[in-house]
Amino acid sequence: AGLALAAALYAAFVSSLMAVVWLVAGAQGFRDTLEGMTGGGGPAQTALLLFSFLGMALATWGAARALHGRSLRSLIGADLRRAARDFLRCFLGYGALALAAALPFMLVMDVEPNLAPGTWLLWLGPALALLVLQVGAEEMLFRGWLQSQLAARLTRPALWLGLPALVFGLAHYAPAQSGPNAWAVVGAVTLFGLIAGDLTARSGTIGAATGFHLANNTLAILILSTDGAIDGLSLWRTGFAADDPGLAPLLLIDAAVLVAGWALCRRLIARPAAQDTGAA
Incomplete structure (x- = not known):
């Protein structure tokens, strides 16, 4: 019921946003905008x-408040100072690790310029703010609300940690875009969800997971995007698309970097006190 209500509220927000685009840009402009939003x-x-994704954040907050009496702060975590600290540590720590891991591949892979450097710099500030909104909304929904609600009711971590991660992964199933790699992408995103969930459980806030998520998406959306995916704000893009059969080995490498980043962030956010099981 909770996810259904949040999905309905989110759909209403997106529909309203698209209606504004239709009114401002007309029918052809609406079609061009819709096609461009999904890639290219x-x-x-x-x-x-x-x-x-502002709609996702508002929908999550609204549904959690209506159904469970949850405040916005409870979805983030009670200790906002710790949330901010863990956010910065994981963003900078994992961001540096992921960039260092990506650089050798950028030197040998077929990488193409995308945005002109001047245009990219002009958009960088707004793009980072919008990425914070996007990853914050997803972490609020999947870890701050869904995981914490399940953790309050279920004793087995495999369930309260695994189910939100699996839903998160399945939400990224896109065979039209990823082709034969669609299920491999779901697996990689589910792994990401498990990592984000573990960081949330260990810290008691979504700060660490949001910083980890922001570092990942900054690299994938603002620095080096996959051709034909969400590539409108990136400085470079790959010479291959998400449905290239040769992408599978790179997904395995990406998974290894995620696990290394998880280990790093666990050290960065470690505290001697007993750990919480969710952001509540």
Whole structure:
């Protein structure tokens, strides 16, 4: 019931946003915007896609408040200072690790320029703010609300940690875009969800998971994007698309980097006190 209500509220927000686009840009402009938001668009279209996650954040907050009496702070975590600290530590720590791991591949892979450097710098500030909105909304929904609600009711971590991660992974199932790699992408995203869930359980806030998520998406959306995916704000893009059969080995490498980043962030957020099981 909770997810259904949140999905309905989110759909209503996105529909309203698209109605505004239709009124402002007309029928052809609406179609061009919609196509660009799903891949191959320009900076404004990608920015609009990221902005649409405001609806997810509002829908999560509204549904959690209506059904469970949850406050916004309870979805983030009671200790906001710790949340901010863990956010910065994981963003900077994992961001540095992921960039260092990506650089050798960028030197040998078929990487193409995307945005002109001047245009990219002009969009960098707004794009980072919108990415914070996007990853914050997803972490609020999957870890701050869904995981913490399950953790309050279930004793087995395999359930309260695994179920939100699996739903998160399945939400990224896109065979039209990823082709034969669709289920491999689901697996990689589910692994990401498990890592984000563990960081949330260990810290008691979504700060660490949000910082980890932001570092990952900054690299994948603002620095080096996959051709034909969400590439409107990136400085470079790959010479291959998400449905390239040769992408599978890179997904395995990406998974290894995720696990290394998880180990790093666990050390960065470690505290001697007993750990919580969710952001409540």
